[in-house]
Amino acid sequence: MSTGMRIVDIIAYPFIAFLIGMLYMGIARNIIGRIHRRWGPPVLQNLIDVFKLYRKREAGSHGVMFHLGPIIMVTGVVTCLYFIPMLSDGRWLKGFSFDGDLILVTYLMVLGALGMALGVGQGGVPFGVMGVTRGLTRLIGLEIPYFIAIIVLMAHYNTASINKIIELQAGGLSNWAMFKVPLAFIASLFSFWGMMGASPFDIPGAPQEVASGPATEFGGKYLALMMSSRGIFGFLKLTLWVDLFMGGAANLLILVGKTFVLFVTVLFVTSVYSRFKVEQAVDFMWRYPTIIGLIALVIEMVR
């Protein structure tokens, strides 16, 4: 691949994630609309929303960190994105994967939340601070089953490279990690729902409790940045799970198909459950998914 092509590839990387992520959020609003027995907005609604927010004329500020918060969030998300290969075969959209990138990705995924916390801290809105506190507390709950699942996976395939894991899953459905280490997949699915903000775990931004949580004081361009990064982050997580457990994707069509299936499970969960309180969520996460994950770990060690 020539250097020019490589540059195009790298520039296209976040944009593809952004577009698909935004489209998914639009489709989500549609599907949820159908569950609500109504039509729902157009599919492109989220893109229109983001564009409108970028074109807001005013945006108040509370200082430097308030500016930087959303920017750190986007940076963290995009950096993280580059280490997750979208397509396994061919030369396109491979990202910068290397041996041991799974560990790096795991840490980079938290960076967005931390950037947000810094920005909100300067906003001075108690709801925002409260939302961030809730978000970080929830993170403690979510990370445990996720880490256990990752450890099981790494032990099973004896590698910490996402690309290697994808390669080892090649060759048919039965080779997928979700069937090879089913318990680890189930454990990781709970924390996946939590990370996607699906309903029992959508605590940080609960409108009835803390207005809109971390985003309370952010409007206009800041909110647009946050929405964009949320779109990218959503697609990032979907891709990561497809890579780790569902055998990766050879071309964009397969990637979209697999991520979409995973995405729909999130929607169904989100529309039939109430919201936990934060300590209930942590309690839940440290109980069922963690136990399932530990069993998977024991099985893996015995094998």
Next chain:
Amino acid sequence: MSYLEELKVKIENMFSPEKCYFPKENLLSFLVSNSEVRGALSYLKDVEGFKHFVMLSCVDWLEEGKFELVYIVWHPEKKVNAMVKTKIDREKAEFQSLHDMWRQICTYEREIWEMFGVNFIGHPRLEPFILEDWKDMPPMRRDFDTLHYVNEHYEWREGREESYKPRDYIGEAFDEWRKK
């Protein structure tokens, strides 16, 4: 003799109610002097079992120069209401606070303090309840003219004053409707 009629006799013996009668079947209403209110209410609550406090109201009898405080209680077992009334002086509107008998009286007293200007002695929290930055006289007093206040403080949209008088119009419309 029903329970309420017995109660009426008891109350007439015990207190000196000015006017003790039944406005309707299961409601006993009597007017006592200021000093007897607490006694009457605690008799109703502790001896007779009128455990549920319904409401405290205030009526402005401008012509007599009196405020009438009305305490309504409910008997959860016998299913009857009783109404204890007392008249206080309008010029020096003061009364003892009864918030220690039922907690929710606090709220009612706070509203009456604000709306009628009755000062409840011993109330823990006499602070503005509904109105904010109110500088005029307490608005529920009968000598407060709300239309005058509106004319002073707000601007009317043009066209409203030229329209028909609703009062006359409703009268005519009602006449026509009645003929049909």
Next chain:
Amino acid sequence: MSKVVKIFHGPQHPGITGNMSVELDLIGETIVKARTHVGYLHRAFEKLVERRTAMQAFTIVCRICVPEPDPNEENFARAIEEITGLEVPERAKWIRVLVLELSRLAAYHLWMGGQAGSTGLYTVPQWSVGYRDYILDLFEELTGGRVYHMYIIPGGVRRDLPDGFLDRVSDVMDLIESKLPEFDRLFFDNAVFKKRAIGTAVIDPETAIERGVVGPPLRACGIASDVRRDDPYEIYDKLDFDVITEKGGDVYARALVRRREMEQSIKIIRQIIKYIPDGPYRTKIPYPMNWKLKAGETYVKTESARGEFGYYMVTDGSEYIRRMNVRGPAYVHGVSLLEDMLEGAQLADVAMIMNSLGTCPPEIER
């Protein structure tokens, strides 16, 4: 972390029912002190009623409580009737009860949406508010208004039932009844909702009576208190229905009481459809523009969806009402009781507790 954070929860906040605000002192997520602030909806109804004749006043009283206006009309009409001695025809009484029960069903649907929405379950409000519209359509056909009806006037009701109206009521009742199990599955049996609601904001029976709690919150403590049974008005003594009680006194028990009362309302409406008599639907009233109301006083009450709704009315022989004082259930639930319930609760529960107590700001401040 022991730093106290002060939060103004409302008036502009999605978790507040209506337009009021709660000032919360928080340590972490736990509330140490709560103060309610009301008055954002004060329209001075009690003052306005003093300036209007009875017939003019009856059109504005329904605005006192927005989610369920009919108990206000009923109270006002019955207070005037009791003071002036007007006789209401039999058919009018049955129609009034029909309207009251329909409006109770509509209010419970709205409550269900609010309660589910307050815990983050957004599918239920979408469905229940949608089904509530079927009832509003019935109201529109009967009275001409979706929300404010101005239908129950002193001396009867404003007009007779349209042709075939009862059949349509029957259809809507069948539809609503068939949808109730859906809500059971989605909401009342929802594991997460149960986990959050059971044991939250418990009221014990003694304090409930002492503090003036009425309606579903009182019945959720196991006390069978219902104005429809205790002090029957209109024709409730002729109808067969149960007073629902639950043990527990928490948010979940209150939800279950309301859920089971919806079935009772449907049962009552079915009886009305079956047994409603023929006859005139209102009596002749004196010329309304100078209708001198006999001097007198009365206290009337109606069981609304949130509990006992009372009117204290005094007349002095003129054509105007001397004083009308409204005692909405939220007056007690939404101010002093709410403050006590919130102390020690968590920030996440505020919306849930407000909804389950049936806080309705417009009737607190009128």
Next chain:
Amino acid sequence: MCTDNPGVWEYIANWARKHSIWVLAYGTGCGAIEMPPTMTSRYDAERFGLRGAATPRQADLLIISGYLATKTLKRVIRTYEQMYDPKYVLALGSCTINGGMYWDSYNTIKKLDLYIPVDVYVAGCMPRPEAIIEGIIALQKRIEEGRAEGAKKYRENIEWYKKNQREVFGDEMLPDYTWNFEGGI
């Protein structure tokens, strides 16, 4: 930034604004009772790109649903000033237009447009959900034509608005919010 000559971007932006109106969830009066039916499954205002926003910073449209008590008016002005330009106001109900049935009430305002700029009035008591949707469509038309410039009007006539507000509030005036700076810091 505020531009006097709308270019292509402004034209596209207006199109986007028209199709993405976030409503501030503030039920100021009894009109709030018809907002749930408007937003939920029967009338489904989300088809037009309407969405609830939890905080004023994110909202585009402030719906004044019915009468405003003076105590609420203070909060409404505060909320309005916190919203970011471009922002719109839709007033529901006769009571916002001329006082409606509360014409002689000492605690409700009679003319909303004295205190904040109103883009669309919807008459009625209560306006039905259809009427609300029609009002929103009228607002969309104004946005598309670039005529919904309430914030600009507010900034330009700030003395007049503040004078009117002072008549109601007396000395207890609000602190100033974001109206006095343009395009952020």
